[in-house]
Amino acid sequence: MTQVNKTKTDSIKNAMPLTAVTKAVSGMDRKISTTASPMKKWLGFTMIMLIVAFAAYMIANKSTGKVLSVDNSRIVVSQVTSGIFEDFIPIRGRVTPAKTVYLDAIEGGRVEKILVEDGANLTAGNLIVELSSASLQLSALGNETRVAEQLNNMRTIELNLEQNRLQHKRNIIDIKHQIKLLTRQVKRSQSLIATGAITKTQVEDSEDTLIWYKDRLALTLESQQSDARMQGEQLAFLKDTSTRLESNLAISRQNLDNMNIKAPVAGILSGFNVEVGQSIARGERLGQIDTPNDYKLTAFIDEFYLGRVDIGQTANYKNYSLVIAKVYPQVQNGQFEVDFKFVTEQPKGIRRGQTIQIKLTLGDASEAMLIPNGAFYQDTGGKWLFVVSADGSQAMKRNVRLGRRNNQFIEVIEGLELGEQVVTSPYSSYQDMQRLNFQ
Structure with missing residues (x-):
């Protein structure tokens, strides 16, 4: 059925003229007119303007970075000037x-007597405090006794050596005297042999005795030289030992004297706070002496x-x-x-x-561009600043290079021009900002 209808329609179209078809179509597609509301027109226009403004705002923020509005009364604005920079801090x-000498207890003990007070003006050698130590006193007395005994023993040895030397000298004198007598006797005996007044045996005995004394003299002289050399070495050793013992004795006595603490230099005593009966340890600090004026x-x-x-x-x-x-x-x-x-x-x-x-x-004064020293330096390290615009409505972040600074000014090396204004108050709230808008 559908195929038959379609065939009929196609045959009708083919049979109808083109103008008739056109009229039929145009009669079917009629234009319907509508009337738009003015309110809707304005609403659409406003929406488009808002979208454009928002896009412009976003583009501006993207190009200039973060922006913060600040109150003018909360910031300090300073001008870049030229002047003499004094390099000081x-x-x-x-x-x-200027000089301090500390008082330390060389030997520990008990405070027996205090002779000065804290703040006293002392001269060198003034007695400050007296200490006592029974064990140190007994030890010093024992050392003194032992040293005295050793010194007495050494004196005895020295005396024996000297007596031995003198005995050698007496023996030599006696031997020489005997040799002299025997020599004279042998000469007389030899002249009497011819007369028969003396026998040859007696003369030979005298000659043998003379030879014996001469040999004894040579041996005694050799012994004397050997003993003299050994005695010299021993005496030198004894004297050196005696010196050391006497030095030890002096140290022992000095330890006792150190119980009386004296001022080593002239000055003012300070930090001195001890009491009678207080126990002081060895090496404990008692105070100090400061050089006056x-x-x-x-x-x-x-x-x-x-x-x-x-x-x-x-x-x-x-x-x-x-x-x-x-x-x-x-x-x-x-x-x-x-x-x-x-x-x-x-x-x-x-x-x-x-x-x-x-x-x-720190250095010589010189001509330079200057900005006042402010708290901003601790926040930026002098690497950047907020520079105020010409109309004073905003401040832009700018990299700069600052040099020397004192308590009043900071030297500007580059990045700023003379007469420009910068924010010198703290930047703790503006670290991430690129621009400040002043309200």
């Missing part, structure tokens, strides 16, 4: 004695300046000049210690432990 130094300054400097501080650099306190005398190599808690000494005279009225403000000169 302020330092707070502590007054300490002679002070130095001890200061701690930030390790940032470690490479720029050296011995011989000058500093000033009011009208008084100081110089660095010692730089300690240890760095503790980000600081290192330095000792200053006064060049000519020192201020009157300063006291130990007092702190005073001084200026340490």
Whole structure:
């Protein structure tokens, strides 16, 4: 059935003229007119504008980074200026004695008597405190007795050696005398043999006795030389031993004398706090003696300046000049210690432990671009700044290079122009920002 209808329709189309078909179609597709509401037009236009504005905002934020709006009253704005940069840093130094001698107990004991008080002005040799130690006294007496006995024994040995030497001399004198008598007797006997007054046997006996004495003399002389050499060596050893024993005895006596603690130098006694009856251990510190009216300054400097501080650099306190005398190599808690000494005279009225403000000169003054020293430096390390725009409505982050700094100004090396304004207040809340908008 469908195929038959389709065939009929195709035959009708083929039979109808083209114009008739066109009219039939146009009569079927009539245009229907609609009227749009003005409210809908404006609503669509507004949505398109919002989308464009949001896209522009996102593009702007992407190109300029993070933005923060800040209150003008919460920031400090400073201007880049030109001036003389004085290369110094302020330092707070502590007054300490230029020379300190510590009082330590050489020998321990019990405090028997205190002769001075803390803060006393002492001269060298003044007695400060007396100690007592029964065991040390007994030990010293025992050592003295033993040393005395050994010295007496050595004196006895020396006396025996001297007597032996003198005995050798007497023997030699006796032998020589006998040789002289026998020589004279032999000569007389030989002249009497011819007369028959004396027998030949008697003469031979005298000659034999003379030879015996001569041999004895040679042996005695040899023995005397050997004994003299050995006695000399022994006497030298005994004298050396005697010197050591006497030195030991002196040390033993000195230990007893050390129980009386005296001032080794002149100065002011400080840190002295002992009581009568108190037991003091060997090596225990009793106090110290500070040189009077002679002070130095001890200061701690930030390790940032470690490479720029050296011995011989000058500093000033009011009208008084100081110089660095010692730089300690240890760095503790980000600081290192330095000792200053006064060049000519020192201020009157300063006291130990007092702190005073001084200026340490690091280099010569020179012309430079400057910005005020602010808290921003601790946050940025001097590597970047917020630079205020010409209209003052915002500040942009900019990389800069800063140089020397003191407590008032920081030297600008590059990145800023004269007359520009920068934010010098703390950056702790702006670390990740690229731009600040001022309200």
